[in-house]
Every structure is written in C-alpha cells, then in structure tokens.
Amino acid sequence: MNAIIEQLKQHRSIRRFKPDPIGEEQLLAIVQSAQAASTSSNVQAYSVIAVTDREKKRSLARYAANQAYIEECPVFLVWCADLNRIHYAASLVEESRVPNSTEIFIIATVDTALAAQNAAIAAESLGMGIVYIGGIRDNPADVSRLLELPKYVYPVFGMCVGYPDQDPTSRPRLPVETVLHRERYTSDSFAEGIERYNGELRQYTLTRAGGNRDTTYSKEMANRLRVRKRDHMRAFLREKGFDLE
Structure with missing residues (x-):
C-alpha cells in the first residue's frame, strides 16, 4: 500500500x-484541492461558504439539531449545489435559463459531493479532522436566509473542519465482498457478510458508547427505512428553482 x-x-x-485557527493559506489549499475533483462536463456546479463568525455558527448549529461541534469548530464549510453561477456564465453569450431537469440537479449534487470529499482528504493530510453535517437540511430555508443563498443554489451538507481534540477509533465498514460486485450485481454475499458486520458494528458501538448503546447495522437500517426524513426538501428545492422534471 502507500x-x-x-x-x-x-x-x-x-x-x-x-x-x-485554520490559516488562510490552509483554507485556500483545501478549497483548491476540492476544485481539482472530477466534475461533469467541467460544469463545476458547486460553491462552498466558509463560516468562522461565532454567531453564524451558533445559528447553523441550532438549525442542524443543536450539534454543538458546529459552533466549536474553527471553520464550518457549507457545501452548496450551485446552478446560479453557470446560469450567469451562459448569459454572457446568450439568453438562457436553468432547465428543470433531474439530470442537472444530479450533476450539481454529485459535483458538490466529489469536491467536498477532496476537501476532506486535503484537510486530513494537513493534520486536521472533519465531520460531515447533513443536519443543515433539517432547516434549509433558514440556512439559505442566513447565508443569502440565491435561486438555483441549495445547501447539500456542512463540514466541520479543525484540529482534532479527540482520538476516536475508526467505525468499521461493510465487508468488501458485500460492496464489490464482479461482472454483475449479486446478493450472494449478503447473508454471511451482513451478519458478520452486525457483530462488528455491535462491538464497536458498545465500546464507543461506554456500553450504553447496543445496536447492529440491520437494526440501524431498519430504523432508517421506517422513518421518512426531510420531506420538506422537495418543496424547498422547488422554491430554489429546482422544479424537477
């Protein structure tokens, strides 16, 4: 390995x-690393907002289910799918509009995720740590107002960035044979692989939670599928110009 x-x-x-604090040079290096990520047709349909103001971070923490580490981290990055900038660029050469297509919405969201993961890797290479915050989608309209996000821009997730003040163990992942398929999709490995992973994740959570949490991957996924989350996102996206067809 390397x-x-x-x-x-x-x-x-x-x-x-x-x-x-995170220096300006380091922040720029992280964002420039994000920009080096693959992007569909060079669209680069994302923007990132670096928030260091304590009051703004406090508000963002409140909007994201009171996750205190948003307020405590030196920099909170809000990663946004952004079709506003490409609309502006296109308008310089011809009258244009953003199409209400599911495909361009997917492009913007995937571009954002690819860029953010590059940023995460860059930050970790500099000795920093990160955590993704999907909770900003709990109150996306409030986040948009706070950060003055225009039409055709929506917050996909946040990311806390800073120097770690803890040393947690890595969460185990599914066995590779349940994820890697060869030539065709097959579920042949699921029974053994997921049962094994249930045991590994149970041991991990018991250790991490000091014995107060007893769960497995199967239990967590059953809970996840049982409860619908963030049904407000469809109406919010429509208001932001992502009226998908």
Whole structure:
C-alpha cells in the first residue's frame, strides 16, 4: 500500500476540535484541492461558504439539531449545489435559463459531493479532522436566509473542519465482498457478510458508547427505512428553482 491509501483508510469523524485557527493559506489549499475533483462536463456546479463568525455558527448549529461541534469548530464549510453561477456564465453569450431537469440537479449534487470529499482528504493530510453535517437540511430555508443563498443554489451538507481534540477509533465498514460486485450485481454475499458486520458494528458501538448503546447495522437500517426524513426538501428545492422534471 502507500501513504495516501493508508490515510484514506484511517478516516474518522471528528466532533471535538482544538481552538487553533485554520490559516488562510490552509483554507485556500483545501478549497483548491476540492476544485481539482472530477466534475461533469467541467460544469463545476458547486460553491462552498466558509463560516468562522461565532454567531453564524451558533445559528447553523441550532438549525442542524443543536450539534454543538458546529459552533466549536474553527471553520464550518457549507457545501452548496450551485446552478446560479453557470446560469450567469451562459448569459454572457446568450439568453438562457436553468432547465428543470433531474439530470442537472444530479450533476450539481454529485459535483458538490466529489469536491467536498477532496476537501476532506486535503484537510486530513494537513493534520486536521472533519465531520460531515447533513443536519443543515433539517432547516434549509433558514440556512439559505442566513447565508443569502440565491435561486438555483441549495445547501447539500456542512463540514466541520479543525484540529482534532479527540482520538476516536475508526467505525468499521461493510465487508468488501458485500460492496464489490464482479461482472454483475449479486446478493450472494449478503447473508454471511451482513451478519458478520452486525457483530462488528455491535462491538464497536458498545465500546464507543461506554456500553450504553447496543445496536447492529440491520437494526440501524431498519430504523432508517421506517422513518421518512426531510420531506420538506422537495418543496424547498422547488422554491430554489429546482422544479424537477
């Protein structure tokens, strides 16, 4: 193996940060690394908003189910799917409009995720830690107002960035044979692989939660599928110009 692969395999979500600030040079390096990510047809349909103001971070924490580490991290990055900028660029040469297509919505969302993951890897290579915050979609309209997001821009997720003040163990992942398929999709490995993973994740959560949480992957996924989440997103996206067809 090599150092990059070893770094990737050591990823942990960090939720406690030292007060040390992140310098402008480091922030630019992280964002420039994000920009180097693959993008569909060079669209680059994303923007990132770096929030360091404590009051804004406090508001964002409140909008995201009171996750305190949003307020405590030195920099909170809000990753946005952005079709506003490409609309502006196109308008310089001809009258245009953003199509109400599911495909361009997917392009913008995927572009955002690819860029953010590059940023996460860059931050970790600099000795920092990150945690993704999907909770900003709990109140996307409030987040949009706070950050003055225009039409055709929506917040996909946030990311806390800073120097770790904890050393958590890495969460185990599914066995590779349940994820890697060869030539065709097959569920032949699911019974053994998921049963094994249920045991590994149960041991991990018992250790991590000090014995107070007893769960498995199957239990967590059953709970996830039982409850609908963020049904407000469809109406919100329509208001932001993503009226999908």
